[in-house]
Amino acid sequence: MTQLNMTEVAKRLDGANIPLTIADATRPDMPLCYVNPAFCTATGYDSEQVIGKNCRFLQGDLDNDTARLKMRRGLAQRTGFQVVFRNKRADGSTFDNLVIIEPLTDAEGELLYVVGSQFVLKDGMQAEQTNSAGQGIVREIDKLLQLNERLRATSRQALARSMAASVKLWLER
Template sequence: MSSAEKSNLHGDRPAAASKQGMEDHKELATFAFQRTRMPIVVADAREPDYPMVLANDAFLDLTGYSADEVLGNNCRMLQGEHTSRTAVAGIRAIIAEEREGTVEILNYRKDGSPFWNQLHLSPIREDDGTLAYYFASQIDVTELRKVQTLEEAEHRLLLEVDHRTKNVLAIVDSIVRLTRADNVAAYAASVQQRVQALSRTHMLLAENGWQEASLREIVALQVSVFGEQNVEIDGPSIMIPAPSVQPIGLAIHELAANAAVHGSLSRRGGALAISWRREGDGIFLEWNETGGDGRQVAERTGFGNVLLGAVLERQLGGKITREWKEDGMSLSVELPSLDRVGRELKSNP
């Protein structure tokens, strides 16, 4: 049955009128795409490197580029010196999994001026389900972020000045002191990403009444930010006491970010396996990456190693063992009785 016949079956206009209506619809859609105030581009997923094939006037106004400069190029042309590689890894994960998603990323206009871009990606598929295009809308949230940062800082200060924040503030203090960067923008982005990881476990604890949290939930929560493709998570049900949840969550985030930016998840065909088991009163966690250059990762993850040592070894009393390989990296973490550690953290915040 033709589409026109289906239209008639549902009581729509006859075939000739429907055909004219379709032409009008296409023309109106094109007009709406070009004239909408939201910056929008469409990238061709069937071509290598996803070149942009449509860009509306709002996008050109936002970025300062002309249509000739944009069309045929990848959206990464908006990235610059201080664009977070973690945010780029998040975009890469969305595209690799052919799903819808939103990422906030620092982009640059043609004149070099930066802006915070709330990028929303949505796949467009053929009738048979094959990915054809990616629809990408942008919102300049630079000013909004400034306001939100002030409001969030005030909100946290007013609501969280109690015993629960002592452990959180100690970790934030460690993040601020240990973070290293060549410039203020990169330093701020690095701190922000790690504080956001801390916030995710903070919310998980709040949902669980500040008692404890599942190790599986902690791991999945941090790793899912970078995509779940080629990631295997396996282990028995283990509940982590509240004082240890945020240090473990921060450590998992750091490992996942390193894997997404430098390690196995940054390469086609790379894979990550995370598992754990009980060891007496303690926990033994294994992190195995394959398909990446472990030696290269070792050279690029200096801060990651420092942070892992700070939260897992010095704060939780654990032991970390690393093995760098030509095709990946293996890391083992032995954690002592977290109930005992939790009691110590409460008595010595």
């Protein structure tokens, strides 16, 4: 793999409606070297504010110890994984961020880049909010929501892997 051509990356990924980031794993602290406009919309930050920073700036003072540990382990294994972080937007509002990570390595397995596809998670329906409905109905709704979330997660993973594979192909040219 070679260095990423950021002009080419931007030309291909700027139009994606999924928030995407690429971090340079060859530099200390893995700074972001690319974010697409969808990332800027989701977080409220301009690309100029975040390029050169590690993504952890989104965490602010929020407790993400478990997620950070999962991130370190996943990167050490050099395989794709997903993790949910509690993040802060530029305006200070918080959101749950499902991040699907695809590490990009060279032929020797050295980590070069980390592609992150990000999905803002919405609050799910809670049984306490449906007191007027019977518990049986609530359980059935929960089952449907879980099935829907599993289907959406599978689609997100496939989309994230597809984006990462595209970047990898560009690197191998």
